[in-house]
Amino acid sequence: MQLKNNVTEFILLGLTQDPVRKxxxxxxxxxxxxxxxxxxxxxxxxxxxxxxFESPMYFFLFHLSLSDTCFCNTIAPRTIVDVLRKNAIxxxxxxxxxxxxxxxxGCLEIFILILMAVDRYVAICKPLHYMAIMSRxxxxxxxALAWVGACVHSLVQxxxxxxxxxxxxxxxxxxxxxxxxLLNLACADTFMVNLLLVSNSGAICAVSFVILMFxxxxxxxxxxxxxxxxRRKALSTCVSHITVVIMFFVPCIFIYTRPAxxxxxxxxxTVFYTIGTPLFNPLIYTLRNAEMKNAMRKLWNKNLxxxxxx
Numbered sequence: 001m002q003l004k005n006n007v008t009e010f011i012l013l014g015l016t017q018d019p020v021r022k023x024x025x026x027x028x029x030x031x032x033x034x035x036x037x038x039x040x041x042x043x044x045x046x047x048x049x050x051x052x053f054e055s056p057m058y059f060f061l062f063h064l065s066l067s068d069t070c071f072c073n074t075i076a077p078r079t080i081v082d083v084l085r086k087n088a089i090x091x092x093x094x095x096x097x098x099x100x101x102x103x104x105x106g107c108l109e110i111f112i113l114i115l116m117a118v119d120r121y122v123a124i125c126k127p128l129h130y131m132a133i134m135s136r137x138x139x140x141x142x143x144a145l146a147w148v149g150a151c152v153h154s155l156v157q158x159x160x161x162x163x164x165x166x167x168x169x170x171x172x173x174x175x176x177x178x179x180x181x182l183l184n185l186a187c188a189d190t191f192m193v194n195l196l197l198v199s200n201s202g203a204i205c206a207v208s209f210v211i212l213m214f215x216x217x218x219x220x221x222x223x224x225x226x227x228x229x230x231r232r233k234a235l236s237t238c239v240s241h242i243t244v245v246i247m248f249f250v251p252c253i254f255i256y257t258r259p260a261x262x263x264x265x266x267x268x269x270t271v272f273y274t275i276g277t278p279l280f281n282p283l284i285y286t287l288r289n290a291e292m293k294n295a296m297r298k299l300w301n302k303n304l305x306x307x308x309x310x
Contacts, residue, residue, distance in 0.1 A: 007166035007185075010095050012088040014079070014175045015267050026083040032279050033076040039282025040065040040072075042296065050295040056134040057123070058292075060116045061285060063143055067112060068278035071105035074098060075176045075274050082175070092166075095177035099161050102176065103201070104154040106252075106273070110208050111146035113245060117215045118142075120241065124234050125222045156200050160193050174267055176274070180255060202257035209249040216242055240284045248277045 015025050043065040052058040075098070082088035090098070122133050161179060164186040174181040179197055183190045216238055223231045251272040286292045 007092060007168075007170045009089050009091045009170065010177065010185075011171045012082055012090055012175060012177075013171060013173045014082055014088055015271075022083050026080060029076055029080050029083070029275065032275050033072060033080060036072045036076070036275075036278045036282075037069065039286075040069045040278065043282050043286065043292070044069070046292065046295050050298065052291065052295050054136070056119050056136075056139045057116070059136075059139050060112055060119055060143070063146075064109065064112045064116065064281065064285075067105050067108045068281050071102070071109060072275070072278040074101040074105060079175045090177060095182075096158060096161055098177040099179060099182075100154045100158050102178065102274070103157045104150050107153040107204060108146055108150035109248065109277075110204060111149055112143070113241070113248070114208060114212060115139075115142050115146060116241060117212050117219075120234075120237060121215050121219055124219050124226075153200065153204065156196075160196055160200075163193060164188065164190065174270075178270075180266075198257055202253070205249055205252040205256050209245065209253060212245050212249070213242075216245075243284055244277065244281055247280060248273050 014022075016022060044062060047053050047058045047062040047065075053062065078090075078098075119134055123130050126133060157179060161182060164182060165188050166185055167187040169185055172181045172185065179193075179201075183194055183197075186193075219238055220235070223234055226234065251269045254269055255266060286296070
């Protein structure tokens with residue numbers, strides 16, 4: 001399908017063309033990227049080296065942090081480098097690869113957030129059957145299905161991208177490659193492709209958001225039957241999850257559930273779920289979680305003791 005294209009590379013305009021603002025973007029993205037890597041890698045290492053990995057909740061959190069780390073790496077490093085360039089050029093193949101990886105890890109995060117909501121629902125509403133329902137085998141199977149589902153979604157995105165003929169302008173008014181800005185460059189009628197995009201990405205975002213919000217309504221409603229301490233602990237966990245869900249899904253729904261038109265605000269809104277959510281996830285899940293903080297403290301003390309012995 002690529003033979004239909006006269007375009008072999010694209011020019012990314014980025015978030016801004018102003019030299020002063022470019023420096024601000026470079027600094028902000030660099031700090032966010034380092035914070036995302038440090039925060040998520042800390043969660044990954046803490047869960048993997050502690051008994052928390054045996055818990056379904058932290059098993060899913062481990063995969064969420066892994067997904068966040070990979071998701072951020074598909075976009076942030078190149079954006080940081082592109083800000084320093086006069087012309088941010090990306091080849092056609094690199095652009096298609098970025099479409100695949102960004103949708104793969106973005107969709108994986110959506111599915112894992114759903115699994116985490118299921119885990120909280122079972123823990124709060126079916127506590128006596130929790131260990132039987134959320135066994136390690138079942139959790140591993142669910143995560144594997146999440147990875148497969150994300151791969152299928154991304155392959156559909158690639159199919160849609162490769163079905164577009166590009167024969168004219170090659171300037172993408174964005175800071176990374178995505179189907180929405182690519183649709184504006186295609187020299188063909190993109191109505192059906194956009195319809196498929198909305199029914200794929202848009203439907204996943206919208207339906208997942210409704211499912212998650214509905215599940216948390218049920219969870220919060222069921223807290224009436226718990227003790228004051230149990231309500232406080234469960235409410236703290238659910239508030240953390242709901243915060244992440246809103247930060248991630250609201251911008252996604254705005255971008256992927258509308259016709260193929262772009263607005264000046266799109267790029268800034270996209271920053272929320274491509275850069276903001278991977279950065280804030282570690283903060284939300286650690287600062288409000290006593291078990292995570294205790295596990296991190298033990299890991300830190302263990303490393304200090306081993307360093308002293310050396």
